[in-house]
Amino acid sequence: MKIIPETSSLYSAPRTQPSSTPGAGPSAFSSALAAATAQTPSTRSADFTSMTRQEMTDWMNEQIRTGKMLLDESAPFMGMTMKISVATGQPVDMATDTTRINFIEKARLGIECARSLNDQKLAERLQMAMDRMHRSQGQAIGGDVRS
Numbered sequence: 001m002k003i004i005p006e007t008s009s010l011y012s013a014p015r016t017q018p019s020s021t022p023g024a025g026p027s028a029f030s031s032a033l034a035a036a037t038a039q040t041p042s043t044r045s046a047d048f049t050s051m052t053r054q055e056m057t058d059w060m061n062e063q064i065r066t067g068k069m070l071l072d073e074s075a076p077f078m079g080m081t082m083k084i085s086v087a088t089g090q091p092v093d094m095a096t097d098t099t100r101i102n103f104i105e106k107a108r109l110g111i112e113c114a115r116s117l118n119d120q121k122l123a124e125r126l127q128m129a130m131d132r133m134h135r136s137q138g139q140a141i142g143g144d145v146r147s
Contacts, residue, residue: 044141048103048133053081053094056103059141069132076129080106104133 046059060077063069080103083092107130114123 045138046133046136046141048137049105050100051103052100053083053097055141056081056101057094059136062142073128073132076107076110076125080110080129104130104137107133 056077060074064071064074085092107126110126111123114126
């Protein structure tokens, strides 16, 4: 499965065009540009207690792309972003699903479930994912990571 971050609203800044209206000179354009810049993804911070599945996937892909997470380490995050419709039995498109999820709580419940099923390896992977979320909570999403 390939996820293209360019299609995500998380990485899309609003686009503004300079106005051709008389009197809307450089200062009007500068104001519009400043407003658009203030909403860029680099000003967003990770909040794993209230995140959509698409935002989680975008964050996870950024972590992989920048070398902060190995592909194998992303498996528990991928599992947490899956959603199947009860009515149709089909996957729910995450691009249109705006439901906000507490992924830290979801991981905690997954750990409990894995332990009750005696699946220690799954419990450990979910614990590592939860630890990573706690460490990354509040950190900037997107922007220039080369600093």
